[in-house]
Amino acid sequence: xxxERKVRLxxxxxxxxxxxxxxxxxxxxxxxxxxxxxxxxxxxxxEMVVATALQEDVDGIGLSLLSGAHNTIFPKILRLxxxxxxxxxxxxxxxxxxxxxxxxxxxxxxxxxxTPGATTQEVVDWVKANVPPRRR
Amino acid sequence: xxxxxxxxxxxxxxxxxxxxxxxxxxPALERKPERRKEFTTVSSLPIERLYVAEDLxxxxxxxxxxxxxxxxxxxxxxxxxxxxxxxxxxQFAGFGSAEDTNRRFHYLLEHGQTGLxxxxxxxxxxxxxxxxxxxxxxxxxxxxxxxxxADMEILFRGIPLDRVSTSMTINAPAAVILAMYLAVAxxxxxxxxxxxxxxxxxxxxxxxxxxxxxxxPTPSLRIISDMVAFCADRVPKWNTISISGYHIxxxxxxASQELAFTxxxxxxxxxxxxxxxxxxxxxxxxFSFFFNAHNDFFEExxxxxxxxxxxxxxxxxxxxxxxxxxxxxxxxxxxxGCSLTAQQPYNNVVRVTVQALAAVLGGTQSLHTxxxxxxxxxxxxxxxxxALRTQQIIAEESGVxxxxxxxxxxxxxxxxxxxxxxxxxxxxxxxxxxGGIVAAIEQGFPQREIAEAAYVYQRQVDGGDKIVxxxxxxxxxxxxxxxxxxxxxxxxxxQVARLLATRQRRDSGSHARTLERxxxxxxxxxxxxxxxxxAVRGYASVGEICDALKAVFGVYREGRVQx
Numbered sequence: 001x002x003x004e005r006k007v008r009l010x011x012x013x014x015x016x017x018x019x020x021x022x023x024x025x026x027x028x029x030x031x032x033x034x035x036x037x038x039x040x041x042x043x044x045x046x047e048m049v050v051a052t053a054l055q056e057d058v059d060g061i062g063l064s065l066l067s068g069a070h071n072t073i074f075p076k077i078l079r080l081x082x083x084x085x086x087x088x089x090x091x092x093x094x095x096x097x098x099x100x101x102x103x104x105x106x107x108x109x110x111x112x113x114x115t116p117g118a119t120t121q122e123v124v125d126w127v128k129a130n131v132p133p134r135r136r
Numbered sequence: 137x138x139x140x141x142x143x144x145x146x147x148x149x150x151x152x153x154x155x156x157x158x159x160x161x162x163p164a165l166e167r168k169p170e171r172r173k174e175f176t177t178v179s180s181l182p183i184e185r186l187y188v189a190e191d192l193x194x195x196x197x198x199x200x201x202x203x204x205x206x207x208x209x210x211x212x213x214x215x216x217x218x219x220x221x222x223x224x225x226x227q228f229a230g231f232g233s234a235e236d237t238n239r240r241f242h243y244l245l246e247h248g249q250t251g252l253x254x255x256x257x258x259x260x261x262x263x264x265x266x267x268x269x270x271x272x273x274x275x276x277x278x279x280x281x282x283x284x285x286a287d288m289e290i291l292f293r294g295i296p297l298d299r300v301s302t303s304m305t306i307n308a309p310a311a312v313i314l315a316m317y318l319a320v321a322x323x324x325x326x327x328x329x330x331x332x333x334x335x336x337x338x339x340x341x342x343x344x345x346x347x348x349x350x351x352x353p354t355p356s357l358r359i360i361s362d363m364v365a366f367c368a369d370r371v372p373k374w375n376t377i378s379i380s381g382y383h384i385x386x387x388x389x390x391a392s393q394e395l396a397f398t399x400x401x402x403x404x405x406x407x408x409x410x411x412x413x414x415x416x417x418x419x420x421x422x423f424s425f426f427f428n429a430h431n432d433f434f435e436e437x438x439x440x441x442x443x444x445x446x447x448x449x450x451x452x453x454x455x456x457x458x459x460x461x462x463x464x465x466x467x468x469x470x471x472x473g474c475s476l477t478a479q480q481p482y483n484n485v486v487r488v489t490v491q492a493l494a495a496v497l498g499g500t501q502s503l504h505t506x507x508x509x510x511x512x513x514x515x516x517x518x519x520x521x522x523a524l525r526t527q528q529i530i531a532e533e534s535g536v537x538x539x540x541x542x543x544x545x546x547x548x549x550x551x552x553x554x555x556x557x558x559x560x561x562x563x564x565x566x567x568x569x570x571g572g573i574v575a576a577i578e579q580g581f582p583q584r585e586i587a588e589a590a591y592v593y594q595r596q597v598d599g600g601d602k603i604v605x606x607x608x609x610x611x612x613x614x615x616x617x618x619x620x621x622x623x624x625x626x627x628x629x630x631q632v633a634r635l636l637a638t639r640q641r642r643d644s645g646s647h648a649r650t651l652e653r654x655x656x657x658x659x660x661x662x663x664x665x666x667x668x669x670x671a672v673r674g675y676a677s678v679g680e681i682c683d684a685l686k687a688v689f690g691v692y693r694e695g696r697v698q699x
Contacts (some may be wrong), residue, residue, distance in 0.1 A: 013272055016258040018347025021388050021474075024587055025594050031699070041697050042347055045270065052395040067258055068513075068623065098513050098620045115478040116511045117607040119598040136416025 005133050008058040012040040012049045014077075017067035022094060026062060029120035030127060046073055050080040054087060056069075059132035060090040070097050070105065078109045090131045094118065140449035153188055178432040178602065179390035179554065180592065195550060200445070208448040210441050210553070211541040212499040213464045218537035224502035226303060226468065230255030230279035231514050232627045234290035237248065241295060243517065249524060252295070253303040253504065256313070257278035261348045263309040263642035263682030266631040276627035277512070283635040283677045288316040289323065298326045302333035303378070303468070303502075308350040310337035311363050311665060312681050317671040318371065322673075330568045334375035334424060334468075339364065340401040340573055341380050343692070344582045345387035350682055352527045353574045355689035359664060360405065366665035368418045375424045376431075377405055378468065384582075385428035385610075386474045388590020391439045392556050394428060396563030397573075397582045399446055403564070404573035406455055416455055420462035421626035429491040429498075430472040437543060438489070438552035440467065440498030468505040476511040481618040484508040489526050497538055497543055503527055513620035513654055521684040527568035580695060587699065642675040651684045652675050658688035 011027040011035040013020055018123060030094075038056050040049060046107045053061050054067055065073060074093065081089050094114035097105075141173045148574045175183045184191075191433050202208055202681040205215035214220060227244055229252075230237045241252055250542050256279040259271035266275045275281045282288055297320065306313045314335050321331055350355070358393030360377065366616075381398035389397065402423065409419050427443065429436050447465035451457045471491035476484045492505045505523040515523070531537055540628050543549045565586075570576045577583070596602040603609045650671040657667045664685075 015272075016264070016270055017261045017274075018342075018349075020347060020591050020697075021386070024697070025388075025591055028591055029594075037699075039697060040698055041694060043270070067274055068277030069273035096511065096513065099617070110541040117479050118476045119608070120174065121598050127655075130451055 006034065007038045007060065007127070007131055007133055008036045008038070008056060009127065010038050010049070010053050010056060010058045010061045012044055012052075012061060012063050012116065013042045013045050014046060014063055014065065014073045015069050016043060016050055017040055017065060017069070018104040018132075019066040019095075020064075020065070021114070025066035026064070026094065026121060026123055027044055029124055030062075033124040035127065046076040046080055049077060050084065050086075053081070054084055054086060058089065059134050060092065060127065062127075063091070063093040065093060065097070068096070071101055072097065074105050074110050075108055088134055092130075094123075111135075141561045144461055144552040153190065153493075168520060171248065176250065177391070178593075179203065179589075180431055180596075181390075181392075181435065181552075184361065187551050189547065191547050191551045192603060194479040195554070196556050197545070200554070200576055201544055202549070207463055208330070209444040209464055212634050213444065213466055215503070215540075217499065218496070219532070219539040219540070220336070221650055222537060223500055223527075224301070224533050225494060225524060225531075226251040226253045226502045226504055227520060227524055227689060228253040228255050228303075228305065228504050229520065230257075230472070231621070232276040232280065232623050233281055233284065233631060234287040236276075236627075238291055238293055238295075238616075240517070240520075244441040244486065244520070244524070245295075247394055247521060247524060248528065251301045251303065251502065252293070254305065256304075256306055257281045258348075258662045260313075260678055261301070261308070263350045263678055265679030266628065268679055269644050272584065274630075275631050277623055281627070281631045282313065283631065283679070284638045285319050285672055286638045286675060288313075288320050290328060292317075292320050292324075295325055296323045296326075298330040300686055302334075303473065305336045306554065307336050307339055307346075307348055308356070309344050309682055310335045311359050311668050311671065312678050314363065314374075314663065314671045319672050328371045329373070332373045334378050335363075336378045336380060336426070338377055338380045338401065338426075340404055341383050341398070343577045344381040344397060344401075345389075345586065347694070349692045351686065351689040352692045354579065354632050355658075355685075356413075356692075357405075357574075359411045361414065362664045364409055364419045364422070365412065365414055366663055367422065368414070372422075374422065376422045378424050379405065379424045382426050382428045382470055384586060385430060385472065387586050388474075388593060389586040390561035390589050391430065391432070391435045393563065393585055394583075395443055395446070395556055396560035396567075397586075398425065398427070399443065399560065400564050400567045400573045400576070400582075401643070402447065403450060403454075406451075406560055408570065410455070416451075416457045417459040417462050420455075420457055421459065421464070422453060424501075425465055425467040426615075427467055427469050427495075427500075428472050429469050429495040431475050431487060431491065433490060433494045434552055435556070436494035437498040438549055440469070440500065441541075441549075441553045442560065443467070444499070445553075446560060466501045468502040468504070469498070470502040471495070471506045473506055473510055474510075476506060477606050478511040479611060480613075480616065482509050482616050483513060483606050485513070485522060485526065490522060491531070491532070492526055492530055493536065495685070496530055497541075499541060506546040509618040509620055512618060514623070516619060516621045519618065580693075580698070584698065637679075638675050647671075647674050647676055650676060651680060654681065654684045655687050658685050 204211040385394040387533040448463040507519035
């Protein structure tokens with residue numbers, strides 16, 4: 001019986017936003033659900049997040065943003081991933097994000113946005129269904 | 137014949153209580169059990185079915201309550217409370233450019249708001265200029281962007297600073313922003329002695345909860361004691377620190393943790409100012425507090441009452457302050473942002489009302505009520521007005537402002553007040569044993585306690601043990617959408633252009649000299665405020681001033697974060 005590789009996830013906080021309650025809860029819930037989780041800590045740049053993602057060889061990146069900078073940061077992360085030929089890394093996120101912005105970000109390639117009120121189970125279930133181990 | 141109640145005349149008779157439990161309660165429970173096995177507060181504190189006189193055994197109203205305006209201030213800091221003067225309705229506002237926020241201030245003042253409260257954007261809060269690489273995408277998003285005195289002049293245009301009181305939510309660069317406010321007052325021809333307001337200036341809770349820091353704790357506390365000394369001398373009506381539990385609660389703490397860590401921070405500031413050689417009765421009356429009002433109505437009321445009683449004990453008995461003004465805990469309250477839901481956003485108006493009512497019954501001095509759309513974006517003008525009207529309805533229609541501390545003497549409220557106080561004292565004792573709040577922060581103690589409480593609560597919500605209407609109960613029919621405020625895309629560009637123009641216009645020679653002087657003073661024991669004021673008057677930017685101080689003070693880095 002082959003052992004299936006665990007899905008590896010990077011949970012990150014980008015920019016100056018210090019609200020880390022949600023990011024830490026999600027990181028812990030995903031770890032408790034059996035994923036390998038790396039948390040970036042605060043005040044990362046998009047470049048730092050993508051460098052960590054490549055170095056840690058993760059399958060998905062979840063970013064928490066409560067600063068209103070989502071329309072700048074998510075597209076930048078997607079672009080940097082594509083530049084590094086890692087466009088198949090699943091990018092998802094959560095935070096205070098208005099609905100119109102969610103639609104636009106999803107069109108741009110962010111796979112899913114969770115807003116206040118989302119349960120940890122919802123996030124875990126979605127990741128299980130949507131973040132496969134990347135082919136290497 | 138025995139009367140139906142078994143001869144019970146009052147619950148003071150323990151036999152009467154047992155009779156009630158046997159004769160009345162038990163058959164009722166046999167017919168219909170209660171809805172849950174255990175009832176708890178939002179902070180998971182177990183709550184009994186009924187509170188009776190026995191729960192307050194040995195409780196002495198003279199010692200625990202006193203009278204309003206007298207120690208231990210459990211019943212409030214003013215003798216007449218809201219009969220004399222309503223609380224200050226102070227709505228936090230700030231977004232976009234200084235012009236945008238100045239317009240919102242005029243709007244709020246025209247609608248009966250009685251004080252201003254400024255929200256700054258993240259780059260400003262972190263001491264960075266709008267053209268800093270890390271500021272990208274964040275200029276003017278969460279608050280107003282301030283780079284130099286030029287922005288501050290616009291922010292307060294047409295607002296007479298001697299006739300409004302202004303609260304500014306700024307921490308790590310608080311000394312710089314306060315200096316800018318003082319410089320605007322100088323330009324308006326207003327003497328500094330006439331200025332009233334508050335800077336949050338609470339760096340300890342930044343390390344614990346909000347995470348907007350610049351320097352390590354020791355130099356940060358030095359900047360704070362310099363400001364405290366400067367204001368005691370020159371700006372005597374200014375509240376120099378707003379010791380804040382709000383963010384601790386928003387980060388996920390329980391009510392008793394909020395109470396404990398806030399008061400522990402307060403103890404830390406008092407110790408730091410005493411070590412700087414300041415006189416306790418000169419600075420302590422200018423410390424104010426800022427608490428959260430969460431959903432659990434009685435727990436929040438009890439928390440505010442306990443906070444006043446505890447601070448009185450801390451200042452009088454621990455630090456031996458002489459002036460009763462030093463013993464008084466005056467506080468601002470804001471309703472709990474983290475309790476608002478993105479689902480069915482109009483329900484948030486009701487949550488805010490309940491929370492605001494708790495703040496008022498808890499005896500707050502000023503109040504911010506959140507807007508219904510704050511789980512989606514910054515508030516629109518309409519939603520901000522509804523939030524203000526909520527306070528006005530409580531003040532003018534509900535009747536709760538008619539009498540002082542109406543819940544005093546309630547078996548439940550007094551028991552709960554005592555209980556929160558006990559829990560908070562035991563945390564404060566542990567922190568003292570660790571060597572004080574700075575040592576506790578360096579060990580990550582409050583941070584871990586809060587993260588654990590936040591996780592436990594989230595699991596309770598996920599498991600349905602704690603109900604959030606519209607989220608894990610009654611979630612059908614989410615059709616009403618709230619419109620949200622849009623921040624124009626041009627804000628960042630305009631702001632950066634103004635900053636560059638200001639840099640061009642100012643006298644570069646004197647600018648460089650003021651920054652050099654600042655770095656030099658930072659390396660001595662001299663008070664920093666005059667040098668900061670000089671730099672600000674010469675249009676040095678927030679980022680430039682903070683960088684000049686970083687050269688001496690270094691920067692703070694968070695230790696490994698456990699999750």
